[in-house]
Amino acid sequence: MTRDDAAYRIMAHMIPFFPDYDASVQVASALIDGGASYLEIQFPYSDPTADGPAIQGACATALDRGFTVSEGWRFVRDLTARTPVPVFVMSYAGLVYAHEVQRFVKTAADAGVSGLIVPDLPVDSDEGLFAAAADAGVHAVPVIAMGAGESRLRLIESVGAEYVYASLRRGTTGSHTEIGPENSAFVDRLARSGARVLAGFGIATREQVRAVLDHAHAAVVGSAFVRAIGENPTAPADPVRRLCARLSGIG
């Protein structure tokens, strides 16, 4: 079974070195086997201000277990070498800037990365991220939150990104999100520009995935996998594969 059999397009989030390096390699395989259409690899940062408790805790563990940016690239290179599933790397401005934006983008491209998601480098304070990504042939993915004003939406559209990441509610990752008329209309609004909308924040069930995919290109699932790994730290692969398969509809 692969993503080609998936009924629902999932962008599955994971963190290298959570709960440790070897287990996180298995988690990546489990997500691929579970039918993930995209992988979002979060590079842990000491101060993840957009993340809720589940991902914060996982990032702290990953840093304790030895995550470094160069280890992160090793993880990604190994991953892109063994799967055709597109890999997106997510991190924070602090880490990307410390490794120099141009160099970070170039390294990502060389590692076979399809896209980069850096929520606190928005399009008008991006430190050259979007231009560098265009040069390197990598998608820079703007993140847009529910409640953004029309002028911000137009500004973000003006960069002509092929993918946009929509936060389906305010706040941080992980707590439950009701999919209703308001956030559905928000996704529709984004999709009208022609961008592929990756919609997430608090998506954990098949019902939510189904509701989101009536409007979005893919549903992003993050904290739900982190929690599944946290509950089974010594053997996370099976529960992660089962959860992913249930959400993607191949199992």
Added chain:
Amino acid sequence: MNSGFFGAFGGRYVAEVLRGPLDELDLAFQEASRDATFWEEFHRIGAEYVGRPTPLLFAENSTRELGGARLYIKLEGLANTGAHKINNAVGQALLARRMGKHRIIAETGAGQHGLATAAICAKLGLECTVYMGEVDINRQRPNVYLMEVFGATVVPVASGSRTLKDAVNEALRDWAGSYDTTHYIIGSALGPSPYPDMVREFQSVIGQEVVRQLSEREVTPTAMVACVGGGSNAIGFFAPYLEREAPRLIGVEAGGRGPEPGQHAARLNGLGRTGIVQGYKSLFLLDDDGQVSHTHSVSAGLDYPGVGPQLAWLGEQGRIEFRTATDEQALEAVQFFARNEGVVFALESAHGGYQAMQLARSLSSNDAVVVNMSGRGDKDLFITARELMPETWHEFLVSEATSIAASLEEGRSR
């Protein structure tokens, strides 16, 4: 985008979710700044409630003992709630009310900003939640108690280094979900634009008073000295002098236990790197991989890995000189001014006090040095008493704990 930058530092590096509330805040602050009635109320509360102007003390005994420059102490710590933090808390709380927000959130390190915010919220009838790292809660318990007495909810932060920066993260997370009803009062002159400008404006009341107080006494200062954590007392104290060539402006960072990584919070003078953290670009203590480093200072208020962007820029321009004082030197200054002047510096401010002592010694009686005692040391009782008279203090705490335990027991058995 040039607005909100000081040279290369500053900016508004936030996730899109916070962009709207920051744009709204920027606009509201600009409008309030042009509204004379806003400032009238700010100054009225300053006079009636904060206790402004705070005195400028000629430290006569210290001057004699140090044998150099005349030393003046701006007793900012005499402001209600014990530190300069109240100036900014009042300004931002008034702004929040003007914007129709009824809930306030704040981060705090030493607890002084949280305390000031809790107090003004009690006075203005605003709901208040304060985020505070667990480490800081343990070392600044008296302030936690007072915040709760003022009716604020104090939320312990257990993530990261469990100090000030983690409290900022948690407040930012709260705000990302609550900005419709909630204003986030950042306590220092840092964070995304417009905070650095806004906090400086509210704190510049300190410097404006010093200008007036010095000119009344016909004193021309040679140097001004202030401690620098995030830098709000320093930027407010220095504000009227920033565009002038004199006096010398000296910021004092936490030298902690020494220059080894993790043992201090000194970001200027080469130890910090340019980075983007918590929404702004400035100098930060980062490890080799770009992660934010742990810091140490005996004073919770200076125990922060970043510095306000305008101070970083003024340091780069050479307008402000930066020095450090260690934990021990700060304690030495607390004792020196207590004995000589009957004034107890907060541990934070005592870093500035120590370097003011050194500077006064090196100058002549024609010179005048002004140091900002940004806070008073009452809140540090549990730290300083333990250092200065451990045995007596231990005995007292044991007897106090025993007596509380006995009355709790009695309560349970009734």
